[in-house]
């Protein structure tokens with residue numbers, strides 16, 4: 001049995017206010033929004049991670065997200081937005097179904113992400129080089145480290 005909350009929304013088993021739907025993607029209003037108009041953009045088929053999406057679908061998803069952002073920035077009750085994606089538990093991914101959140105913002109909304117500003121790391125050159133090499137090596141795209149599935153998610157594949 002699939003217990004994924006987002007799959008229950010994409011299948012219609014749980015209601016949510018839909019904004020957009022096509023064969024592959026769904027946008028709905030988050031039922032517990034950070035601000036009114038907070039949208040969730042996700043693939044209809046269950047994917048625990050963005051990395052298991054076909055690149056063309058991942059591109060479509062992010063394009064749709066930015067189109068939503070443009071719309072939210074023009075809404076009478078907001079003038080800008082945050083785009084948020086969490087990959088993995090420690091990044092705050094509470095639901096193991098890949099999704100992007102679009103949060104409309106206005107100066108008086110009282111919400112803050114709580115960024116911190118560490119000192120510039122002494123080894124930042126090593127990090128930059130390591131990342132640069134990863135970006136130049138397409139073989140790494142979709143490797144095992146990208147996956148965050150858990151044992152109970154094999155059941156979710158039968159959706």
Ligand SMILES: [Zn+2]
Pocket residue numbers: 004005006007008045046047096097156
């Ligand atoms: Zn799901």
